[in-house]
Amino acid sequence: MASEYHEPTYGNWRKPVSPGIGRLGLAGTLILMVGLIVVTMMAMVSTLAALISAVLLGLAMLPLVIQDQHGRTALQSATARLNWWWGRSQGWHLYRSGPLSVIPFGSCRLPGLLAASRLVEGRDSYGRPFALVVIPSTRHYTVVFECNADGAALVDQRQVDAWVSHWGHWLASLGYEPGLVGASVTIETAPDLGHRLREEIHSHTDPNAPALARAALEEIVWNYPVGSARVSTRIAVTYGALPHAGGKRRDQDAMVREIGMRIPGLISGLEMTGAGAARPMTAAQLARAVRLAYDPGAQSNLDAAENAEAPWEDAGPAAAQEAWDHYVHDSGHSITWGMTEAPRGEVLSNVMTGLVAPHHDIARKRVTFLYRPHDPASAARIVERDRKDTRFRLDGNTSAARNEIDVMKSDQSAIEEARGAGVTRFTVLVTATVRSAEELSVAAAAVDTLSAPARLRLRRMYGAQSSAFAAALPLGVVLPDHLQVPALVRESM
Secondary structure, three states, rough: OOOOOOOOOOOOOOOOOOOOOOOHHHHHHHHHHHHHHHHHHHHHOOOHHHHHHHHHHHHHHHHHHOOOOOOOEEHHHHHHHHHHHHHHHHHOOOOEEEOOOOHHHHHOOOOHOOOEEEEEEEEEEOOOOEEEEEEOOOOEEEEEEEOOOOOOOOOOOOHHHHHHHHHHHHHHHHHOOEEEEEEEEEEEEEEEOOOHHHHHHHHHHHOOOHHHHHHHHHHHHHOOOOOOEEEEEEEEEEEEEOOOOOOOOOHHHHHHHHHHHHHHHHHHHHHOOOOOOOOEEEEEHHHHHHHHHHOHHHHHHHHOOOOOOHHHHHOOOEEEEEEOOEEEEOOEEEEEEEEEEEEOOOOOOOHHHHHHHOOOOOEEEEEEEEEOOOHHHHHHHHHHHHHHOOOOOOOOHHOOOHHHHHHHHHHHHHHHHHHHOOOEEEEEEEEEEOOOOOOHHHHHHHHHHHHHHOOOEEEOOOOOOOHHHHOOOOOOHHHHHHHOOOOHHHHHO
């Protein structure tokens, strides 16, 4: 009897666009309309003045019309380049810490967006210790979970489908969490030096065991880690000090108590998602993980002294230098890419398998999925506005086929939201770290190769490598909340 099972597919990821004429958003369309009115008024006075006004209007609109393959306008690219030149002229691309630096107490604090961050500790409802990353500039508090993901190897496909379904429910439930700002999932691959295996075997070996057995275990200790990789999965959940707009701001003690009460519920929701046994990370574990990201050459020493104290003030690099297209930090050289377009069409559940798996040309690789869920009230408003915007772009018989498909997708999104589905903004950051500058080109080619099967369009984060590197760490850095340009202006461009 033939099986009636059909593997489900996933898709319909939509990026809401601002309504406007052609490639122009709302702001560009308003500028164009005002300009045309001015040109018309000039034509009533002088033909020459009208021609000059029309030329100036065309030159002003040109940076808003020209777009690259990633959808960035010439204005955005020029602004990023100017900001990079200004920051470089001010020396903002250099960072030095340690005893001979100007950093207070000679410590090695984290650079850039995480410079003012601090770590506080608390206990959840079950008495387990957990660390909370505090970023004062945005008043964000982040708790990080270490997960032992089950993996899809030798697992029935129906079980994988169930994990994906529960993961979708867990993401949708985040929209109901009061004060939740964002969440992230970081899958990191790194070489396994075998320290944990050595300690585990040596601590459980009976000194009176036969010599042959002890020799066999010793051979396993020295040979097994060769060429193997360690895969770490961490989930970060970020809360804001404001529970909702207009609410009373909560202080640090109140945040520690409230998040401590929510941790058991968050972990319980992860149990059915394939994340495995999840537990909150302690301050020492989190500081050690961040230290390894900035100084991968210290992995052997940190693994050998796993129970040693790891202060947050010394988790950063001793020296870092940001370039236009890469980032140098202690013993590592890194490049970070950001997603500019989600997979088109429908994909299977294993579409990201190759991207998150270890790669022999990349010493350390971090793939971070960043989520910012909408609350149920704003989700309904967003999908309805998206329906109106897609219909605005639909122009009868001359409309492109893509616009017609956008209308169908926006209708489907509105229907699914009405049935209870959540609406979440998401992106993907990929960081590749190697040991020398000569290996960067090889790592870049490897990421290009891995992104194709994942059907992701990635763009190197030019001029923002340091910030993107920090955002890819499981520390709850919500990049849009660190930008100076208001969200309303960004979405209208």
